[in-house]
Amino acid sequence: MALQTTRLPELSITVADGNQNSTNETQCINLDDWDWLTRSQPVYLFIITALGIVLNAFVLLVFCLHKKACTVAEIYLSNLAAADLLLVSCLPFWAVHIGNGFNWPFGVALCKVVNAGIKMNAYCSIYFLVLVSMDRHVALVHPMSHGRMRRPKYAKLGCLLVWGLGLFMSAPTLVFRAVRYFPDFDVQACFLDYPSHTVELICDGMLIIFSFIIPISIIAFCTVTIIRALKKQSVARFNAEKSEQKATTLVLVVLVVFLICWVPLHFTTVLDVLHRTNVMGGCRLEAVIAICNQIFAYLAFFNSVINPILYVIVGKNFRKKVQEVCKQWAVSTVTTASTRSNTSATLRTFT
Template sequence: MSGGLLEVKMEYTTSVDIGTVTSLLSNMTSESSCALVDSTVENMVFGGYYILVFLLALNGNALALWVFSRQRGTSSPANVFLLHLAVADLSYVIILPIRATYHLTGGHWPFGEVPCRLAGYLFYVNMYASLYFLACVAGDRYLAVVHAVRSLNVRRARYAHIISFMLWVLVTVSMAPLLLTQQTAEVEGMTVCLQLYREKASHKALFSLAIAFTPPFLSTLSCYLLIIHSLRKGSRLEPQLKLRALRTIGLVMLIYMVCFLPYHASRATFILGYAHPEVSCQTRRGLSLANRLTSSLTCLNGALDPLVYLFGAEKFRGTVKKLFCKDRAGGSGATSGGEMKGTHESSISAKSEF
């Protein structure tokens, strides 16, 4: 797992020649055949997209962080991992406004060197922290459903916090090289932040890229396939809870397929094809645009993760219902009490898990 998180470290330690990158970008912008997409339209679309994602992700994850932080005493391991997932999302969401500004000003970076490095650093920290925390949630759900009795002594919030702390140390340290190298360059009178989309990469990063994505993806997929098999074969979950479980599984896999899989597939293609001498300028432009599009999709996980909290954490769902329905229901003590009571039932029934 530690090797997997070293993609960026390997990329930046092997290809940090800013002069070469600047020359490459200058050549690209000077060739009209590369401009297959109207840059003005492209920048407006990206800028508006980042603002929309910022508003959705900020509100959803701030609410989630507030709810989970109030459940320390009785929190389940899954809720602990979701709490840290919300922190990871917020750590990157706060950077989206300046990323939007970069596009809305026509691809000019007015914020200086340090914010450029920080923007790329938080991008990778968020992406890989999200990947591994979602994998941890999948592993916890697997234990709760398939090995409910045998996992009682293992599935504790204290252990989940320890695992989360270790993951944070691993991710932040592995991404640290991003903060140490210059990432801005002057291209045709404009300051470009090379950190945002990593439009130059070493072939050596391909192996590290595969390791970075494959373990959490396969772990999550395997856990959820085993859960589905257990649910179909027969489990102690009630039909309604089975449906909630399947919805949660489907939503998490959707996040992987929409936010993470396209980026890593496109990134691998970009690394293999962009610097190839036989690749035309038009193909390079297409690879660069695909790299930007899929990179922007990874930001969408910050807006989709609150849906995982809503479907996957009963306490979160109960609190949201209480917040938004109390006026119509007059504070509905019976409903809230039922929701809270369900969260204290044993993990054998798995009601607190879905």
């Protein structure tokens, strides 16, 4: 009987393919070792959700309400904020799931949609940063041609293509996510029910290649060229393109923080694939991978909260936009109050 490993958030289960009962189930780690992690997960997820929704919604409001049109870099960063908002909106379902003893109470449809939303964030976030890196590369390394290449309509088209790519790459999650009762653990779990071990490895391989190797390679190339271009800039050039330098600084900081948050999870996924293909083995390694997979996943989720904070701390242009939006709101409020006052005075005159 062929066996496949189903990785739940709190433990590793070995279950039989198809509808047959599982046999020779094994656990490489003591479930008591997960107590410290499972107790903290719901609280952590709700905190991430609250902060992420407020901060990313704030970023989107600033970009949308500002009277000036967004620059190309701001179009990409606003879409990144939208992707982060999508992710944190999905996390409360998993918080309830974990707090409910790892029983999924929301049905099959939400099992598929919620996890597809999380998967879309993994793809869309990295490719929005790819677009940002390419934009900075063109602006600094090829300044003579950036007027033709860096147009808002092209940026919006690129963002639309990234959302389409994220939806396409999350299709396996929509297809293979299922809800099943595991009697040995007494849980009604939302899990990835791959039809075969080969399909599972193909999906994981696609995740590693398209959400890690390819985009990280592009980002690394662009980052190196950006740093070289910044070093070569003369003082006069630096002053002339001060706004470009400010935007580049923000982008580089966002990139570094993203890599810190996401690379450990992707590295653990690579180890997991190598373990399941018997390239690497050992029960201890399986236990380490299982625990690290959970810890690094929640580190990756935290990136959705850090990004809006970085815009405020590092992004001088963004802070300027916030001040201008606040002034717009204040002027609008005063104008509205004045209009109401004049209207009331006019009504009193004719009564």
